[in-house]
Amino acid sequence: MSFINYSSREINCKLVYYGPGLCGKTTNLQYIYNKTRPEAKGKMISLATETERTLFFDFLPLSLGEIRGFKTRFHLYTVPGQVFYDASRKLILKGVDGVCFVADSQEERYDANIESLENLRLNLNEQGYDLDKLPYVVQYNKRDLPNAMSVAELSKSLNGTQVPEFEGVATTGVGVFDTLKMLAKLVLAELRKGT
Amino acid sequence: MNPMNPQLVMFEEELKQIQKIADRLQQDSRARSILLIDKNGQLVAAAGAAHELDTTSLSSLVAGNVAATGGIAKLLQEDEFTGQFHEGKGMSINLSLVGRRIILVVLFDKNTTPGLVRLRVKRAQDELVPIFEELAKKALSPQNSPLPDITDQDIDNLFND
Numbered sequence: 001m002s003f004i005n006y007s008s009r010e011i012n013c014k015l016v017y018y019g020p021g022l023c024g025k026t027t028n029l030q031y032i033y034n035k036t037r038p039e040a041k042g043k044m045i046s047l048a049t050e051t052e053r054t055l056f057f058d059f060l061p062l063s064l065g066e067i068r069g070f071k072t073r074f075h076l077y078t079v080p081g082q083v084f085y086d087a088s089r090k091l092i093l094k095g096v097d098g099v100c101f102v103a104d105s106q107e108e109r110y111d112a113n114i115e116s117l118e119n120l121r122l123n124l125n126e127q128g129y130d131l132d133k134l135p136y137v138v139q140y141n142k143r144d145l146p147n148a149m150s151v152a153e154l155s156k157s158l159n160g161t162q163v164p165e166f167e168g169v170a171t172t173g174v175g176v177f178d179t180l181k182m183l184a185k186l187v188l189a190e191l192r193k194g195t
Numbered sequence: 196m197n198p199m200n201p202q203l204v205m206f207e208e209e210l211k212q213i214q215k216i217a218d219r220l221q222q223d224s225r226a227r228s229i230l231l232i233d234k235n236g237q238l239v240a241a242a243g244a245a246h247e248l249d250t251t252s253l254s255s256l257v258a259g260n261v262a263a264t265g266g267i268a269k270l271l272q273e274d275e276f277t278g279q280f281h282e283g284k285g286m287s288i289n290l291s292l293v294g295r296r297i298i299l300v301v302l303f304d305k306n307t308t309p310g311l312v313r314l315r316v317k318r319a320q321d322e323l324v325p326i327f328e329e330l331a332k333k334a335l336s337p338q339n340s341p342l343p344d345i346t347d348q349d350i351d352n353l354f355n356d
Contacts, residue, residue: 002202004203043249045255067352
């Protein structure tokens, strides 16, 4: 959950990028890191294997500016997507304020998307969260690939609750900031409710 | 709000008390730096030579480390491992829990000993627990709801770059 520091007038929130292995979660963060001006970002940390697969998490701290005199800081995390890292994924979800589900648009990853989304719901429930009550967005990544399914098909199976959804090509940055901005907005709007 | 993981808030009054305890712990234990980090990876307070450190990255990694250790404890049917100690050639680190939400980090060098650090940490923990309990109560109070007057326009303005 967010950390509101009235003393230093700071709002700190945690956003988690979730999705199946190789869907582009880390690539989203890398693009954000590369395109953010130095004073607005901290160091990006990747706890990865030797083959550059996420082992525990990626972490990127961002400062988005001030809102009513409060500095807003967002801590972006990715989870390891590979199925067998489930214990680690659960840990990363602790204290989450908003979730972005990154789906891989390729037809052959359809089942992996479904499995990962079910896993997200289950792991959130274990922590006492309900995905339907959390700030939540979906990104259909890899739209540039020839074997990408249509957005309508993906939306039907992966976005039953019709949360904001975006088409993405994380390698070139398409949709990356739109996704982040919407999620950050939803998190701040939730914070305003103070519920 | 998720009852298992309530929002953390910090106010001037409590921060002063926490800062005083952290400063004294740093001096009494002859440590380099003291960090207080919430289990979600947010830095809450720091003392000593913390300005030399990348405290944002450290906070995230320490929280990840404690979360992983907590996961191991759960698998072994332990409630929690309350402390961790990592010894380096120059710098060592002592991690301990304050209540259920906060991690107390002591970074120290050859200027002191692990025994002295642990001894002083115990006293600081006892003093810190009631302060964070009070903060947890305040966080649940509706009049402390953050930013009630924030507008859609305020949020939109953040992204007009």
